[in-house]
Amino acid sequence: MELNQTTIAQAEERLASGEQVRLNVSIVIPVYNEAESLPVLHQTLHQALDEKPIEWEVVYVDDGSNDASLPILIEIASNDRMRGGVTPKFRPNYGYRGRDRPCPG
Secondary structure, three states: OOHHHHHHHHHHHHOOOOOOOOOEEEEEEOOOOOOOOOOOOOOHHHHHHHHOEEEEEEEEEEOOOOOHHHHHHHHHHHHHHHOOOOOOOOOOOOHHHHHOOOOOO
């Protein structure tokens, strides 16, 4: 099911009528050298989604950052007890941009 404003509005109406409704949403966010913006992003996700009738999780994928992104993500995960998690640091170019290169090994 695609989550959009109509879906959320329908769920909110059903919830207002007393019906128990929970939508499940997984958000996957690739991270590359985003140390400064990560705390703001995570807080914004909470502000936008905590009041919605959904169960949500966020999975941050560090795509080879060479700044403090990974330690910040680990701190966010440990302090927030967030749903979802933080993946281990990928080697650079394992994501979409590296798809045209041969796999190592």
